[in-house]
Structure formats: structure tokens, C-alpha cells
Amino acid sequence: xxxxxxxxxxxxxxxxxxxxxxxxxxxxxxxxxxxxxxxxxxxxxxxxxxxxxxxxxxxxxxxxxxxxxxxxxxxxxxxxxxxxxxxxxxxxxxxxxxxxxxxxxxxxxxxxxxxxxxxxxxxxxxxxxxxxxxxxxxxxxxxxxxxxxxxxxxxxxxxxxxxxxxxxxxxxxxxxxxxxxxxxxxxxxxxxxxxxxxxxxxxxxxxxxxxxxxxxxxxxxxxxxxxxxxxxxxxxxxxxxxxxxxxxxxxxxxxxxxxxxxxxxxxxxxxxxxxxxxxxxxxxxxxxxxxxxxxxxxxxxxxxxxxxxxxxxxxxxxxx
Amino acid sequence: xxxxxxxxxxxxxxxxxxxxxxxxxxxxxxxxxxxxxxxxxxxxxxxxxxxxxxxxxxxxxxxxxxxxxxxxxxxxxxxxxxxxxxxxxxxxxxxxxxxxxxxxxxxxxxxxxxxxxxxxxxxxxxxxxxxxxxxxxxxxxxxxxxxxxxxxxxxxxxxxxxxxxxxxxxxxxxxxxxxxxxxxxxxxxxxxxxxxxxxxxxxxxxxxxxxxxxxxxxxxxxxxxxxxxxxxxxxxxxxxxxxxxxxxxx
Numbered sequence: 001x002x003x004x005x006x007x008x009x010x011x012x013x014x015x016x017x018x019x020x021x022x023x024x025x026x027x028x029x030x031x032x033x034x035x036x037x038x039x040x041x042x043x044x045x046x047x048x049x050x051x052x053x054x055x056x057x058x059x060x061x062x063x064x065x066x067x068x069x070x071x072x073x074x075x076x077x078x079x080x081x082x083x084x085x086x087x088x089x090x091x092x093x094x095x096x097x098x099x100x101x102x103x104x105x106x107x108x109x110x111x112x113x114x115x116x117x118x119x120x121x122x123x124x125x126x127x128x129x130x131x132x133x134x135x136x137x138x139x140x141x142x143x144x145x146x147x148x149x150x151x152x153x154x155x156x157x158x159x160x161x162x163x164x165x166x167x168x169x170x171x172x173x174x175x176x177x178x179x180x181x182x183x184x185x186x187x188x189x190x191x192x193x194x195x196x197x198x199x200x201x202x203x204x205x206x207x208x209x210x211x212x213x214x215x216x217x218x219x220x221x222x223x224x225x226x227x228x229x230x231x232x233x234x235x236x237x238x239x240x241x242x243x244x245x246x247x248x249x250x251x252x253x254x255x256x257x258x259x260x261x262x263x264x265x266x267x268x269x270x271x272x273x274x275x276x277x278x279x280x281x282x283x284x285x286x287x288x289x290x291x292x293x294x295x296x297x298x299x300x301x302x303x304x305x306x307x308x309x310x311x312x313x314x315x316x317x318x319x320x
Numbered sequence: 321x322x323x324x325x326x327x328x329x330x331x332x333x334x335x336x337x338x339x340x341x342x343x344x345x346x347x348x349x350x351x352x353x354x355x356x357x358x359x360x361x362x363x364x365x366x367x368x369x370x371x372x373x374x375x376x377x378x379x380x381x382x383x384x385x386x387x388x389x390x391x392x393x394x395x396x397x398x399x400x401x402x403x404x405x406x407x408x409x410x411x412x413x414x415x416x417x418x419x420x421x422x423x424x425x426x427x428x429x430x431x432x433x434x435x436x437x438x439x440x441x442x443x444x445x446x447x448x449x450x451x452x453x454x455x456x457x458x459x460x461x462x463x464x465x466x467x468x469x470x471x472x473x474x475x476x477x478x479x480x481x482x483x484x485x486x487x488x489x490x491x492x493x494x495x496x497x498x499x500x501x502x503x504x505x506x507x508x509x510x511x512x513x514x515x516x517x518x519x520x521x522x523x524x525x526x527x528x529x530x531x532x533x534x535x536x537x538x539x540x541x542x543x544x545x546x547x548x549x550x551x552x553x554x555x556x557x558x559x560x561x562x563x564x565x566x567x568x569x570x
């Protein structure tokens with residue numbers, strides 16, 4: 001793996017993310033890159049289902065939100081340190097995905113997509129009424145929570161580097177799976193599930209596994225994200241809008257490609273940043289992303305990378 | 321000879337349609353067994369019952385002495401039973417090599433990726449696709465896709481291969497080439513159960529023939545015996561006298 005150029009390309013991307021805001025301690029750049037890292041994490045993990053396995057997970061944000069809740073809850077109610085709370089949140093959400101995935105992955109196509117939305121909405125409704133988690137008003141962390149990390153200013157930098165770390169793990173996870181036997185099986189399922197099963201791919205197990213694995217890092221990211229805001233409530237945690245944005249990113253970049261998910265996330269974050277500065281329209285990026293999704297599906301089903309591979313087929317060997 | 325595949329009293333109904341009725345026969349090691357019958361006789365359903373796409377209503381399927389009745393297709397594949405499809409099912413956006421590697425990775429030997437690539441390349445050579453390894457499967461001609469079906473199945477290193485109309489839609493030259501390929505696969509020690517409508521080909525290829533009609537076994541035996549069976553002729557042509565006349569007329 002170390003001999004492959006793409007391994008080093010990922011390392012470069014991570015280094016660029018980590019170093020860029022350090023130059024001149026640019027806090028504004030750091031905040032925008034933090035969001036980009038969240039997008040890359042959500043998109044590349046969504047890509048494991050959408051791009052590799054061919055299952056449209058519309059409600060992938062449930063992993064992010066649930067991870068956030070578990071992490072914030074463990075910290076606020078039980079005084080856990082961040083690392084332990086985030087890791088337990090990741091593991092718990094993965095387990096949750098494994099259990100639910102086993103059920104809903106019997107459905108295919110639009111039915112599966114709808115059931116993922118259903119899960120997100122059900123969890124949201126549950127949490128909104130779950131008193132230990134503060135119901136619809138959510139959970140707060142006191143500002144003292146940043147003290148162990150050396151105060152709020154330092155904590156924000158630490159959270160940023162952790163988030164870049166989670167993003168890096170997401171990229172290596174995507175790459176590792178893509179170049180593995182497991183990945184080959186997932187790709188076969190994505191192309192033709194029945195044919196894959198007849199060739200011996202254990203489809204129920206592989207699908208549930210992919211769904212569960214794709215939950216882990218978004219849950220970690222959710223933990224970090226909501227720890228940073230020191231506040232979590234159901235509308236923010238289980239926001240289908242963010243799910244949709246992750247889908248747009250994957251489609252924009254090119255389904256099944258790691259480069260596509262990363263570049264797509266970065267481009268989308270830039271675009272969003274520009275649109276949000278407009279006073280007239282709040283959330284105008286959602287209008288644009290809707291239109292973008294339509295254009296991609298109609299005219300560029302392979303996304304950015306599909307177009308690039310079409311023009312320069314040799315790049316396929318370098319840019320996964 | 322020991323039975324590799326043993327079908328015993330297999331039945332399957334779809335609503336009111338009796339697709340397969342109390343069917344029994346066996347495939348022996350290294351044998352090519354031809355399965356023929358008019359359209360709707362239940363041939364493809366039988367394949368689906370054997371490799372677990374459908375669970376039978378009654379009866380047993382034993383493979384290498386193990387009862388595999390109703391097991392999921394991916395489990396059946398692991399036992400060393402591979403199949404091709406009448407309507408080709410390529411993994412369209414994946415390369416020919418990757419298609420074959422799926423077969424090798426998840427087949428009988430459950431190979432790791434690196435070993436699977438070697439086996440996949442060998443399988444591609446057997447069917448004559450070695451020049452198209454990096455082409456997406458979608459770009460192959462219909463004959464090429466049929467060969468890919470065969471290569472993928474072969475890469476699984478099966479003990480028994482179920483071939484569902486691999487000759488359909490091929491021109492005479494391609495048919496001849498494919499028959500050569502099938503023979504060479506048998507030479508490698510693989511038993512073959514083959515459904516085919518190209519009569520001349522299947523009569524020449526098979527050691528034995530089983531004839532199905534309306535889901536039941538009509539006849540079983542050497543190709544020459546079966547071809548002269550009045551019941552078989554009637555099933556195919558509807559009228560023994562007409563068949564005799566045609567036969568006499570050449």
C-alpha cells in the first residue's frame with residue numbers, strides 16, 4: 001500500500017488541511033476547513049454505501065447526530081473525557097447500524113432510501129422526547145468542559161486537528177476498502193446484487209458490514225462537532241439537509257471515487273461559504289444543491305471524476 | 321461413478337403453475353449432462369432451485385453428499401457449484417479481470433485478492449478473453465459477455481458448472497469456439513450440467529441427456545436414445561408421424 005501513489009496523495013491532503021490554518025494562525029480558514037473536513041468525512045463514508053455498494057443512504061446523518069448525542073451525554077452526565085466518549089459513541093452507533101442495517105438492507109432501491117430517512121426521523125422523534133437527553137431542548141456542556149484541553153482557544157485547535165484526523169481515517173478507510181477483497185465484493189453488489197450473490201459474495205453480511213463501518217467515523221465526527229459547539233439539539237443533530245448535502249457532494253465528485261468525495265466536499269464547502277454571505281437568502285445553498293443534483297443526475301452521472309476519467313483514462317490508475 | 325449432484329423428488333409451484341414436478345436425476349463426476357425441453361419446461365427454474373435462487377416446495381438437492389436444499393446462492397457457490405445465466409449478468413462497469421476476480425475470490429477456494437488475480441487471468445485465457453482484461457464488461461459483444469459468464473464461473477474453480485444457454489445468440493463460428501471451450505473445461509475435471517436449444521451442439525457435447533416437459537422428466541439416456549424416443553419427438557414437434565416424415569425427408 002505504501003508504494004501506491006494514492007496513499008501519499010491522501011497523506012498530502014491531510015498535511016495540507018493540518019498546516020494551512022497554522023500559517024498565520026488563521027482562525028477563519030480553520031473554521032471553514034473544519035466544516036470541509038466534516039463534509040469529507042460524511043461524504044466519503046456515505047460513499048461506502050452509495051458509491052461502492054450502490055445503496056442510497058439518504059439518512060446517513062443519523063450516525064453523525066447519534067454520535068454527537070452519545071458523546072455529549074457521556075461527557076455532560078458522566079464526566080467522561082472527550083476521547084473515551086467519542087470512541088464509545090462511534091462504537092455504539094456502529095453497533096446500532098449493524099442491527100438496523102441487517103433489517104433494512106433487505107429492501108432495495110427507493111424502498112431502502114426511504115427506510116433510511118425513516119430511521120433518521122424515528123431517532124429524531126425518539127430523542128426529542130427522551131428526557132435524559134434533554135428532549136427537544138437538547139443538551140448543553142458547561143464552558144468548563146474545555147479546561148482539560150487548556151482553555152477554549154486551545155481546545156478549538158485541538159478539535160480541529162482531531163477532526164482532520166477523523167477525515168484522514170475516513171479517506172484511508174475508503175481507500176483500504178476499495179483495494180480489498182471486501183471492497184471487490186461491495187463493488188460487485190453495487191453492480192448487480194443477484195449476480196454477486198451467485199458468484200459467492202455473502203451479500204447480507206457484506207451490506208450490513210458496509211453500513212455499520214460507514215457509521216463509525218461520522219459518529220466520531222458528530223461527537224467532536226457537537227463537543228465543539230458545547231450544545232446539541234435534535235433539529236441540528238438529525239438535519240436531513242446535511243444528509244442531502246453529503247449526497248450532492250458524492251454525486252458531484254463522482255460516486256465510488258475517493259478523490260471525487262474529497263474534491264466534491266471541498267468545492268461544495270467553498271460554494272456554500274460564498275452563498276451564505278448573502279443576506280437575502282438564508283440556506284440558499286440548499287436551492288443550489290438541489291439544482292446541482294438535478295444537473296449531475298441528468299447530464300453527468302459519473303460526476304467530476306467520471307468526466308475526468310473519460311478524458312484521461314490513465315488517471316484512473318492514480319486517482320482512486 | 322459417484323453422483324456429484326443428486327436431485328431427488330424436486331417440486332416447485334408458482335401459484336397454480338407446476339414449474340417442476342417430482343424431478344429426480346443425478347450428475348456424475350466429469351460428466352456433461354444435457355438438459356433439454358421445450359420453452360417453459362422448467363429448465364431454468366431447475367437451475368434456480370439447484371443454486372438457491374428459489375427454495376423448492378419438496379425434494380432434496382445434494383451436492384458432493386451434502387444437503388444444500390434451499391441454501392442461499394452465495395453459500396451454494398462456496399460448495400463448488402457455479403453457474404452462468406441465460407440472460408448475461410455482467411458486472412457492467414467493472415473490468416473483465418475484476419469480474420473474474422469476484423468469481424475467484426468468493427468461489428470454492430475463497431481466495432485472497434492476489435491469488436484470485438492469478439486464477440482470474442487463467443480463467444480468462446481458457447475462454448479466450450485474455451486480450452480484453454482491462455475492458456469494462458459492458459463493452460464486450462454478446463459473445464464476449466457469454467464468455468465472461470463462463471470465465472467468472474470457471475474462476476470459482478467449481479466442481480460442477482451449470483450452463484444456461486451459453487450458445488444462444490452466437491453465430492456458427494462462435495458456437496464452434498464455445499463448444500471447444502466447454503470441452504476443454506470438462507478436460508480439467510469439471511462436471512457440466514448444460515441447458516441448450518441448439519440441438520446439434522448439445523447432442524454432440526453431452527454424455528447423457530435429460531429431457532424435461534411441463535416440469536417433469538420425459539426421458540433420460542444417451543443422446544442417440546433420447547433423440548429417437550417417440551415421447552421426446554412428440555413433445556418437440558407435437559406429431560410423431562410428422563416427425564417421422566420430416567426425418568425420412570431429411
